[in-house]
Amino acid sequence: MRRILVAGNWKMNASSADTKALLNGLLDAGNLSCDVAVFPPFPYLTQAVSELNGSAIRVGAQNCSDQRSGAFTGEVSTEMLADCGAELVIIGHSERRALYGETDEVVLSKTRLAIDAGLVAVVCVGETLEERKAGREETVVAAQLTLLLSELTDADWKNVVVAYEPVWAIGTGETASPEQAQAIHAYIRTLLAERSANIAEETRILYGGSVKSANAADLFSQTDIDGGLVGGASLDAAEFIGICRA
């Protein structure tokens, strides 16, 4: 059985004080009966790891370098993330793809390095509004997954979570309907099944794009939706707890 995972992507938000307040809010909620992870900005990773020490809530990073180490000013390696106590890393978020030119090749390199460092790679895929209007959403996510499906081993896939995030639903307040999301999640699972039945059965596929406490239960009850990657609503402890409880 795939356990529901609720992942909070804080993006470039929060301060040290906010990190403390938000995490204390989550800790006060007690057992959330699903897997929970938070993804603060790099400077607050070690703080988050120590605030959450002893709890079941995991800490992840929002990005990593596509290089192992060396003269790459400003970059942060997957080994450093693991050394700081991070256990997951988001890779290929649509904001990284659109604003920082991350290609599928870069996404593969980062995923490779994340797995080598012992991290779980949360790899994002998803189509833009134009692509959806043109009926190309399946073609787009299939292309984004091609290299990962051909290059990663079965063992690697045990440390991969796929996040389907339609770009038109990110930060827009517009959510894919549970049926729309289920349809593409089911399609992604058939792509995984063409690679291996076990990978299809075991890999979690999260939905992302304006997930809130009000829509989470409907989304998470779909057969192929195994949780959410939550942006805006993860900055509000009560909202995020509401999503976890859904």
Ligand code: PGA
């Ligand atoms: P949102 O962001 O929940 O604010 O739409 C989701 C994401 O980008 O991961």
